[in-house]
Amino acid sequence: MKLAALQTAFQDAILDEAGEIIAAIMPSRQLDSAARFAIYADAYRSRLAEFLANDYPVLHLALDDQDFGMLAAAYIDSTPSAHRNARWYAHALPDFMRAHTPWCDSKIFADLALFERALSDAFDAADAPSLDATALGSIAPDEQPRLCFAFTPSVALLTLQQGTAAYYEAAIENQAASLPETAGEETLLIWRGAVQQPFYRIVEEDEALALAAATSGASLEEICGLLSLRNEAETAASQAAAFLLHWFADGLVAGLSCR
Amino acid sequence: MQKPSPLGFGLGLRPIYYPDILEQKPPVDWFEIISENFMVPGGRPLSLLDAIRTDYPIVMHGVSMSIGSTAPLDHDYLSALKALAERVEPAWISDHLCWTGVHGANLHDLLPMPYTEEALDHVVARIARVQDFLGRRIAIENVSSYVTFASSEMDEWTFVQEVAERADCWLLLDVNNIFVSAFNHDFDATAFLHAIKPDRVVQLHLAGHSDYGTHKIDTHDEPICAKVWALYEEACRCFGSASTLIERDDNFPPFAELVAELDHARDIARKPHTAVEAVA
Numbered sequence: 388m389k390l391a392a393l394q395t396a397f398q399d400a401i402l403d404e405a406g407e408i409i410a411a412i413m414p415s416r417q418l419d420s421a422a423r424f425a426i427y428a429d430a431y432r433s434r435l436a437e438f439l440a441n442d443y444p445v446l447h448l449a450l451d452d453q454d455f456g457m458l459a460a461a462y463i464d465s466t467p468s469a470h471r472n473a474r475w476y477a478h479a480l481p482d483f484m485r486a487h488t489p490w491c492d493s494k495i496f497a498d499l500a501l502f503e504r505a506l507s508d509a510f511d512a513a514d515a516p517s518l519d520a521t522a523l524g525s526i527a528p529d530e531q532p533r534l535c536f537a538f539t540p541s542v543a544l545l546t547l548q549q550g551t552a553a554y555y556e557a558a559i560e561n562q563a564a565s566l567p568e569t570a571g572e573e574t575l576l577i578w579r580g581a582v583q584q585p586f587y588r589i590v591e592e593d594e595a596l597a598l599a600a601a602t603s604g605a606s607l608e609e610i611c612g613l614l615s616l617r618n619e620a621e622t623a624a625s626q627a628a629a630f631l632l633h634w635f636a637d638g639l640v641a642g643l644s645c646r
Numbered sequence: 647m648q649k650p651s652p653l654g655f656g657l658g659l660r661p662i663y664y665p666d667i668l669e670q671k672p673p674v675d676w677f678e679i680i681s682e683n684f685m686v687p688g689g690r691p692l693s694l695l696d697a698i699r700t701d702y703p704i705v706m707h708g709v710s711m712s713i714g715s716t717a718p719l720d721h722d723y724l725s726a727l728k729a730l731a732e733r734v735e736p737a738w739i740s741d742h743l744c745w746t747g748v749h750g751a752n753l754h755d756l757l758p759m760p761y762t763e764e765a766l767d768h769v770v771a772r773i774a775r776v777q778d779f780l781g782r783r784i785a786i787e788n789v790s791s792y793v794t795f796a797s798s799e800m801d802e803w804t805f806v807q808e809v810a811e812r813a814d815c816w817l818l819l820d821v822n823n824i825f826v827s828a829f830n831h832d833f834d835a836t837a838f839l840h841a842i843k844p845d846r847v848v849q850l851h852l853a854g855h856s857d858y859g860t861h862k863i864d865t866h867d868e869p870i871c872a873k874v875w876a877l878y879e880e881a882c883r884c885f886g887s888a889s890t891l892i893e894r895d896d897n898f899p900p901f902a903e904l905v906a907e908l909d910h911a912r913d914i915a916r917k918p919h920t921a922v923e924a925v926a
Contacts, residue, residue: 388797390765391716394748394757401753413794416832417860426792426863427755434754467751471710471723472682476754514688540687583690 400424401431402467435463435476442477442507445558446499449566458490474511478504495554495566498547502555502587505543505577509585512541517638520631530645532608536601536634537642541579544590544598549573552589580638593617597630606646607631649816649848650738653703653889655908655915660894664694666901671701674908676737678891681708684734685726695734704734705849705891707818708741710752713776713786714759714769715745724779731780738848740785740818743769743809760795761805766812773813785816785848788838790826790855790864802827803841810846817842819885820851821878822870826862835877839884847885852878852911853893867896870907875914882915890915 388396388411400408412420436459440447447455462483468476481500484490490497517539526534550567552575557564574595580586590598596617597610605613607627614623634640654675659667666672677698684691695704708727712720731739744756759765777783788806800808810817819842828835854868870878870892881888890911894904 388760390760390762390768391748393760393795393797394716394745397757398748398751398753402751411796413796415794415830415861420793423793423861426861427757430755431753438754468747468754469750469752471712471720471746471752472685473754474682474686511686511689511691514692541689579689583693 397427401428404428432460432463435459435468438473439463439477439480443480443500443503445503445555446496448558449496449499449554458484461487480504494548495551498551499555501545502547502551502575502577505545505575506585506587509541509543509577509579510583512539512579515539515641518635518640518643520635522635522640522643523631526643526645532606532611533645534607535604535644535646536640537644538602538634538639539578539641541577541585542602542639543577544595544602545575545577546572546595547575551575552587576639578637578639586637593626594630594633597627598634601634647814647845649845652887653705653737655912656703656705656889656891657904657908658707658891658893658895659695659698659704660898661691662898663901663904664698667698667702668694670901672901672905674702674905676703676705676889676891678705678707678893679734679736681706681727681730681739681741682710684730685723692733699734704736705889706731706734706736706739707787708739709756710746710754711741711776712744712746712752713741713772714743714757714765715748716768717745717748717750719772719775721779724776728780731782738785738816739780739782740787740816740849742787742789743806744789756789758789758791758793758795759805761798761800761802763799766805766808769809770812773809773815777813777815783815785818786810786813787818787820787851788823788827789820790823790830790862792830792861792863794831801833801838801841802831803838807842807846810843815846816848817846818849818851819847819881819888820853821881822851822853822855822874823864825874825877826855826864829862836880839877839881842884844885844888847888849889849891850878850881850885851891851893852907865896866893869899869903870910875910878911879914879917882917887915 396408409420412424414420439459470476481497481504484497484500549569549571554564574590575587576590577587596613600610600613611623611627614626656676657674659677659679684695742756747753824835824838852870853866854870856863856865892907
C-alpha cells in the first residue's frame with residue numbers, strides 16, 4: 388500500500404472505526420493486528436476527551452462523569468480536530484452545546500462552558516500594555532467628547548444565566564452549590580489582569596451598556612448619550628466618568644484616540 | 647558538520663513546575679519546551695518562558711509538525727514555529743519521525759511510519775524543505791510505536807539513520823521509545839543504538855512508560871525503569887556527551903524527584919563505560 392493510501396486508511400479507521408487498515412498491520416507475538424491498531428483508536432478518543440475535561444473542569448463537575456462523557460463522545464464524533472495545537476480543539480464546545488440537544492435545552496450548561504472558554508481565552512490573549520488614568524491628561528477638554536477607547540485583547544463581555552459566576556466560584560473552591568434556576572441574566576466582564584491571571588466581575592446594566600458601546604468604538608459623548616436614556620444627563624456624565632476610571636484601574640484600556 | 651554544543655542534563659518544562667523553577671533556580675542544565683504550548687497569542691506562558699530562558703538554555707520540541715504526513719506542509723504552523731524560535735532562540739528545534747493527520751485532520755498522536763523507500767524519500771524531502779524554511783537543521787526523534795506495517799521494507803533503525811543522513815538533520819534518540827518499541831516489535835534495543843552513527847545524535851530522551859503485559863505504551867507518567875536506565879547506559883557509550891533530557895507529562899512527582907532522576911542520569915553518563923547485554 389502506498390504511503391498516502393496507508394495514512395488515509397489508518398486515519399479513516401481511527402475516525403470511523405472502519406476495518407480496512409487491519410490487513411496492513413502485522414500481528415505481534417502477543418497481540419493480533421486489530422488489538423494493536425486499537426491502541427491508536429482508543430488513544431485518539433481518550434486524548435480528545437482529556438482535552439475537553441481539562442478545558443471545562445466546572446462544566447464536567449456540573450454535568451457529572453456520565454453526562455460529561457456523553458457530551459464528550461458526541462463532540463468528538465462530530466468534531467475531528469483540525470488544529471495543530473490541542474489548545475484549540477475544545478474551543479467550539481459551547482457552540483456545539485448551544486446547537487445540539489439535550490445540551491441546548493438547559494442554558495446553564497452552555498453558559499458555564501462559555502464562561503470557562505472566555506477565561507481560557509483571556510489567559511493567553513495577545514499582550515498589550517494598559518494605560519492608567521493619567522493618560523486622560525493628554526486629552527484637551529474640548530476633545531474629550533470625541534474620545535474613543537481601545538481595550539486590551541483579553542477583554543470580553545458575556546451575558547449569561549444569572550448565577551453562572553457564583554456556581555463557578557463555588558465549584559472551583561470545592562464548595563457545594565446548586566445549579567442556578569432563575570431565568571434572569573448577568574453580564575460578566577472578563578479580562579487578564581495583575582500577575583497575568585484572568586479576572587472577572589459582574590457588571591450592572593448601565594456599565595454593561597457603556598462597556599458594550601465603548602468596546603464597539605463609541606465615543607465618550609455617545610456613551611454619555613446612551614446612559615442619559617436611562618438616567619438624568621448629569622448623572623449619566625458622572626456615571627461615565629466613574630466607569631472610565633474603573634476601566635483604567637482594572638487595566639482594561641490600551642489606547643485612546645479622538646474621532 | 648558542527649554539532650550544537652552539548653547542554654548537559656535537562657528536564658521538560660511543564661507549568662506545574664514553574665514555581666519550583668522560578669523560585670529555586672534548581673540545578674538543571676537546560677529545559678525543553680513543547681513548542682505548541684507556547685504558540686499562543688500572549689499571556690503568562692510566554693512571559694514565564696521569557697523569564698526562565700534568562701537563566702536556562704531552551705530547546706524547542708514539537709509534537710505536530712507531521713513531517714511524515716502526505717498532507718501538504720502547514721506553512722501557518724511553520725511560520726508560527728519560526729516566530730517562536732526567533733523569540734526563544736533555542737539551542738535547537740526538534741519534532742518526531744511520524745505523522746499526525748491527513749486531509750485537514752490532526753489526530754494529536756505520533757502516528758507510525760511504514761519503513762519503506764517511498765516513505766524515506768518522502769520524509770527526507772520534507773525535512774529538507776522545513777530546514778530550508780527555518781534556516782537551521784532540526785532534530786528528528788524516533789517514536790514509540792504499537793503496530794508493524796506489512797509494507798515495511800527495512801528496520802526502524804535503518805530508516806532513522808537513512809533519514810538523518812539523507813536529510814542532513816540531527817537525531818534526538820528517545821531511549822524509552824526504543825525500549826518500548828523493542829518490546830512491542832520484538833527486536834533488540836541495543837541493535838537499534840548500535841546502528842545509529844553518533845555524529846548525528848544531539849540529544850537523548852528518557853521517560854517512563856506503562857507496561858500492559860502484552861505491550862508497552864509511552865506514557866511519561868512513571869519513573870524511568872531499571873531496564874531503560876540500563877539502555878541509557880549503553881546509549882551513553884554510543885553517543886558520549888549527547889544532551890540528555892527527562893520527560894514527565896502526567897502523575898507529576900515533586901520537582902525534587904525529577905531532579906534526583908536527572909542526577910542519576912548524570913551518574914550513569916559519568917561511569918566508565920563497559921558493554922551490557924541486550925535489555926529488551
